[in-house]
Amino acid sequence: MKLHDDLPVDHRLSQVYRVGAGLCGTALLVFGCLGLADGLSFFSTDGEPIAGLSSNGLLSLVSVVAAVVLIAGTVIGGNTASTVNITVGTLFVLSGFANLAVLDSSANILAFRIQNVLFSFVMGLVIATFGMYGRVSGRLPYDNPYWRHRHPRTDGRTAAAPVPDRPRRATLPGRPA
Template identity: 35%
Template sequence: MAHYPLDHHLRQPYRFLAGAAGLYLSLFGVLGIAMTWGEPFLHRGSDWVLGLRTNPATAWLSTLVGLGVLAAVVLGGNVHHRVNVVLGWALIAYAMVLLAFLQTEANVLNVSMVNVIVLTLIGLVVLTAGLYGKVGERG
């Protein structure tokens, strides 16, 4: 059983940072959808949004993950803790898979090394917010 800190005094600042990370992912996704509208879903063009390469698949995936992080932040409590721990690890794993496929034909999400670095950092922020976001029972 994991021993997460309960009611950590930095819970709210970490939650704010997770919200900012979710907002960035959502904004990147929505702008990416708008910029790549009408292109094939796995297009490998040279579209850049907010400093990251994108295509419609990457934009939609980022939008969904960003909205998931934002929903967890808004709900707060132990939902925020559980969802952000899972999404934090998932973002880090996703970044490592993208790194493995970066210079190959398997790079169907049209990402660059900048995307990998940013996703790793966002994953770490979301994971940290989740780890310190656990709330104890009040009774």
């Protein structure tokens, strides 16, 4: 059985994944569209300020693509939205590290400045947190579908109550089992 079979479409966790992907996707879409509407030079390493961040045409296009992926996750919902959020969030954090390494060099093709690096880290952590909510934790409740998936031999009421493989024999009153 796959995990997506265990999480109902209308489960409350799905709403968290969708809202997170939708909000972050919308913010990125606005940033990307503002950059594209300004007609920024596509490969400029200097960049122009857009909403307090440095941008060029390529960064604007990458922002729009990331936004489309997040919004697609919003539309699909469920575990797909969670996985999309975790993946995109991780890519944002990795992008922050990669662009930190090329700041003030000719390899800075996305025209990143330190503000962009910080934004990439923060946005990546926010997106990934939305994706991991209710999915990754040391203390998930026993009725959580992810906890139940990781502990298939329990009934979900207690951590130590295994589900019996076969029914127990009926006992008569006063006789030991």
